[in-house]
Amino acid sequence: MIEQRILTLSRTAAERAVQVRRDFHRYPELAYTEFRTASLVARRCTELGLLVTMGPAVVKAESRLGLPSEAELTEAYDRAAREGADPEFLPHTRGGFTGVVAELVGGRPGPVIGLRGDFDALPIHEAQAETHRPAREGFGSVHLGLMHACGHDGHAAIGLAVAEVLAALRPELAGTYRFIFQPGEEGGKGAVPMVDAGVVDGLQYLLACHLGMDAPSGTIYPVVGEFLASTKLDVTFRGAAAHAAGRPEEGRNAMLGAAQAVQGIFAISRHSEGPSRVNVGVLRAGSGRNVIPDHAFMQLEVRGSNDAVEAYMVKRARAVIEGAALANDLAVEVKSAGRTTTAVCDPAMGAVVAAAARAVPGVRVMDEVLSVGGSEDATFMIRRVQEQGGLATYIGIGSDLPTGHHTPTFDVQDRDFFGGIATLALTLERLGAKGLA
Ligand SMILES: [Zn+2]
Ligand SMILES: [Zn+2]
Numbered sequence: 001m002i003e004q005r006i007l008t009l010s011r012t013a014a015e016r017a018v019q020v021r022r023d024f025h026r027y028p029e030l031a032y033t034e035f036r037t038a039s040l041v042a043r044r045c046t047e048l049g050l051l052v053t054m055g056p057a058v059v060k061a062e063s064r065l066g067l068p069s070e071a072e073l074t075e076a077y078d079r080a081a082r083e084g085a086d087p088e089f090l091p092h093t094r095g096g097f098t099g100v101v102a103e104l105v106g107g108r109p110g111p112v113i114g115l116r117g118d119f120d121a122l123p124i125h126e127a128q129a130e131t132h133r134p135a136r137e138g139f140g141s142v143h144l145g146l147m148h149a150c151g152h153d154g155h156a157a158i159g160l161a162v163a164e165v166l167a168a169l170r171p172e173l174a175g176t177y178r179f180i181f182q183p184g185e186e187g188g189k190g191a192v193p194m195v196d197a198g199v200v201d202g203l204q205y206l207l208a209c210h211l212g213m214d215a216p217s218g219t220i221y222p223v224v225g226e227f228l229a230s231t232k233l234d235v236t237f238r239g240a241a242a243h244a245a246g247r248p249e250e251g252r253n254a255m256l257g258a259a260q261a262v263q264g265i266f267a268i269s270r271h272s273e274g275p276s277r278v279n280v281g282v283l284r285a286g287s288g289r290n291v292i293p294d295h296a297f298m299q300l301e302v303r304g305s306n307d308a309v310e311a312y313m314v315k316r317a318r319a320v321i322e323g324a325a326l327a328n329d330l331a332v333e334v335k336s337a338g339r340t341t342t343a344v345c346d347p348a349m350g351a352v353v354a355a356a357a358r359a360v361p362g363v364r365v366m367d368e369v370l371s372v373g374g375s376e377d378a379t380f381m382i383r384r385v386q387e388q389g390g391l392a393t394y395i396g397i398g399s400d401l402p403t404g405h406h407t408p409t410f411d412v413q414d415r416d417f418f419g420g421i422a423t424l425a426l427t428l429e430r431l432g433a434k435g436l437a
Contacts, residue, residue, distance in 0.1 A: 002172060003359060006429060009168050010360075010422035013161035017421060018414045020044075020160060022139040024153035027083055028121030028146040031184030032067055032096035035080035037119045037156060041181050042089035044160050045102035048167040050179065052102045054092035056197070059099040059183070063193035066184070066232070066337035067096050083142075098183040099190065101199050103176055104166055110175025110432045111204035114385070115424060116378055117159035118185035121148045127408040134411060149410040151211035151399070156181060158209070158397075158420050165425040175432035178203065180381075187232050187301075188338035191377035195384050205349065205431050206385040206392035207424060208378040211412050212405060213370060215398030218416070220363050220423050221370035222353035223345045224394040228277065229310035230303040230375040232338040235261070235321055238331040241287075241294040251292025255285035257328035258296035264320035265300060268313060274305035276313050299337070303375060306342060343379035345369075346386070348436050349393035356426035363419040370396040373405075391436070395423070 027036050042052045068076070073096050081090060126132070126140050126147040134140040141147045163179050180199055184190030200206060215221055239252030262280045270276060278300070285296035302317050304310030318334060325332035357365045372394070382392040397420035399412040 002169065002429065003426060005169065006165055006425050007360065007422055009165040010418060010425055013164045014418035014421050016164070017157040017161040017417045021154045021157035024119065024156055025134055025139050025148045026142050028141050028143055028148045029076065030123065030146060031120050031187060031189045032064065032098055033073060033076035034098040034119055034183045035077050035090060035093045036083055036085040038093045038098040038100050038181065038183070039080070039086040039089040041100045041119070041156060041160065043086040045100070045163060045179065048163055049170070050102035050104050050163060050167065052100060054089065054100055055097045058101045058194060058197050058199050059097045060193045060196040063196040064096065064189065065192065065339065066187060066189045099194050100181040102163065102179045104163065104170060105176050106173030106432060107171035108174040111435065112176045112178060112202050113428055113431050114178045114180055114200055114203040114206040115159060115162060115428060116180040116182060116206065116208040116381055117155035118152045118182045118190065119156035120152055120184050120186055120190070121146050122150060122186055122406060124149045124406065124408055132409050132411070147408065149407060150186065150405050151412050152185065154211045154412050154417070155209065158417060158424070161417070161421045162424045162428065165421065166428060173429060173432055177428055177432070185377055188230060188340040188375060188377040191380040195380050200381045200384050201388070203385050204390045206381060206390060207395060207427060208381065209395040209397055209420065209424065211397050211416065211420070212399045212401050213373055213396050215366070215370055215396045217398055217400040217413050218362060218364050218419065219366050219398030220357040220419060221366045221396030222357065222393060223347065223350035223369045224372050224396050225345065225369040226371040227340070227342050227379050228303040228305060228375045229307050229342045230301055230340045231310065231314045231336060232299070232301045233317065234335045234337045235298045235300065236333045237296040237325060239294045239328065240292070242292045244290045244292055248292060252329045253292050254296040254330055255293035257324045257330045258283055258285055258298055260327065261321050261324035262298070264324060265317050268316045268320070271304070271309045271312050274309045276305070276309050277303035278313060340375040340377045341379045341383060343382040345382070345393040346391040349391045352430060352436060353393060353395055353423065353427050356430055357423040359426060360419055360422040363423060
């Protein structure tokens with residue numbers, strides 16, 4: 001029976017996935033610089049017999065928000081080349097085209113089914129203490145100040161493992177399986193350019209997943225919800241420098257303008273139609289104690305539980321920024337660096353996932369909808385698939401976390417890979433063979 005073979009194959013694939021995840025964990029890469037990771041993902045998919053597409057065909061150039069500078073892209077690319085990137089596939093990622101799409105065509109006709117995973121890291125300095133397992137077991141980040149602190153290293157490894165399982169059964173499968181490896185999920189950067197390139201067009205079904213969140217080890221949540229719409233803004237204030245004692249009246253103080261903007265942004269009133277969030281996470285300004293600061297840079301984000309609340313937060317934040325600039329006679333530039341939207345998963349898809357997960361030994365299927373506890377740009381893919389009449393769900397793969405997402409001591413448990421891989425592989429096979437039945 002095919003299901004038994006999927007479980008057996010998933011055991012082997014999970015052992016490999018744990019090792020692959022450790023390798024990705026050692027070499028974290030930020031949005032659009034996942035050169036090493038993408039090249040190795042493409043290499044593995046090709047070895048498995050999948051048809052790989054890369055470059056602008058899967059990441060629309062003009063849709064990329066928050067693209068690093070040319071110098072940053074080149075530096076990260078060269079680093080990837082030194083650190084074991086695949087020499088054949090690496091050139092396809094040059095310039096920040098780090099998405100990978102790989103298709104597996106089954107032996108029988110059937111629907112087109114997508115599985116989306118992300119693989120970017122965060123600007124966090126990973127803990128070096130022996131109490132932190134990646135440090136103790138030798139797979140801590142070798143990139144100072146960068147870390148896989150959200151589990152996306154695991155998502156990439158899981159995606160490859162599911163591809164491995166299904167590739168072994170290819171002649172018996174119905175339909176086409178499209179594996180979508182997305183760059184830059186953090187900060188809502190990578191999904192829109194992939195959607196705009198058409199990578200989810202033609203999908204009848206789409207699955208996406210996340211490790212950890214608030215779900216304990218051994219659990220599978222077939223449906224995740226409460227995605228917050230969000231907008232990330234990069235703001236630059238420019239004023240004029242002057243001697244702080246000799247000619248203060250000739251200065252135009254960019255730091256003061258930015259500081260007033262920070263206060264004003266946090267003071268934006270709540271909205272009666274739903275929860276919102278706001279954070280200014282970066283503020284850099286000035287150059288010396290006795291110089292009126294002529295520049296200031298800040299990074300902020302606003303979020304809302306629906307599009308109207310989020311739009312209100314963006315509008316108010318922009319007004320505050322412009323007001324602070326005006327009050328201090330500053331020039332200001334506001335750039336969008338990323339965004340996410342809301343989405344609602346299809347319960348019918350959740351039911352297929354739940355039925356598949358129940359066939360996996362050691363997995364506990366949870367009935368309630370798991371709150372994502374933040375934002376996800378997979379929502380753009382979910383929405384696009386649903387607009388075309390397809391169905392989608394976002395799955396929570398539980399894992400006991402030593403500390404929360406986006407902290408220096410974040411880690412996931414090896415034992416949770418099997419349940420996630422087997423559930424996804426079974427779900428994909430069933431959707432191909434039987435659809436929602
Ligand atoms: Zn994250
Ligand atoms: Zn994440």
